[in-house]
Amino acid sequence: TAAGLWSAACLGLAIGIGFYEGALIVGVAILLIMTVLQKVEYFFREHSKFLRLYTNFESAESMNKFIEFSNENNIKIIDMQISRIHEKKEREIVAIFSIKMKKHHSHSEIIQLLSNIDGLKFIEEI
Numbered sequence: 191t192a193a194g195l196w197s198a199a200c201l202g203l204a205i206g207i208g209f210y211e212g213a214l215i216v217g218v219a220i221l222l223i224m225t226v227l228q229k230v231e232y233f234f235r236e237h238s239k240f241l242r243l244y245t246n247f248e249s250a251e252s253m254n255k256f257i258e259f260s261n262e263n264n265i266k267i268i269d270m271q272i273s274r275i276h277e278k279k280e281r282e283i284v285a286i287f288s289i290k291m292k293k294h295h296s297h298s299e300i301i302q303l304l305s306n307i308d309g310l311k312f313i314e315e316i
Contacts, residue, residue, distance in 0.1 A: 194220075194224065197216075197220045200216070201213050201216060201217055201220070204216065235297075236296060236297055236298075237294055237296070238297075239290055239291050239292075239293075239294060240268075240288070240289070240290050240291075241288075241289050241290075241291070241297055241300060241315060242286065242287070242288050242289075242315065242316050243286065243287045243289065243301070243304070243313055243314065243315060243316070244284075244286055244312075244313070244314045244315075244316050245284070245285050245286070245287060245310060245312065245313050245314075246282060246283070246284050246310075246311045246312035246313075247282065247283045247284075247285065247309055247310055247311065248282060248283075248309040248310075248311060249281060249282075249283065249309060250281075250283060251309065252283075252307070252308065252309025252310060253272075253283050253285060253309075255307055255308060255309060256304065256307050256309075256310060259304070259307055260289065260304070263303065264291065264292045264293070265289050265290075265291055265292075265300070265304075266289060266290045266291075266292070267287055267288070267289055268288045268289060268290055269287070269288040270285055270286065270287045270288070271285065271286045272284070272285045273285075282311070286316070297315055301313055301314075301315060
């Protein structure tokens with residue numbers, strides 16, 4: 191990320207001016223922060239009630255089944271962006287859904303549950 195690039199640049203400057211002790215301490219701190227906080231971020235993202243999904247449906251009926259199934263399973267659709275793909279006489283629909291779950295569930299469990307809907311060609315968390 192950009193923060194990693196900036197911190198690497200600052201470490202390079204500190205080493206360049208001969209401040210080795212500070213560069214060593216900050217380098218170890220940056221290493222710990224980037225590894226530990228990445229795991230913390232993953233934990234919070236995986237256990238969040240909010241989820242953003244990229245989906246690809248065969249037809250509008252398939253998307254309607256997805257929406258109905260979501261409502262039946264206490265998954266609230268907060269926002270959706272829909273576009274159509276017109277290739278080779280197929281009328282596929284691509285949609286991005288922002289959903290909120292009432293209970294805490296693993297995101298992989300929710301994606302697995304939703305992927306069983308007929309007409310859903312592709313689903314991925316974004």
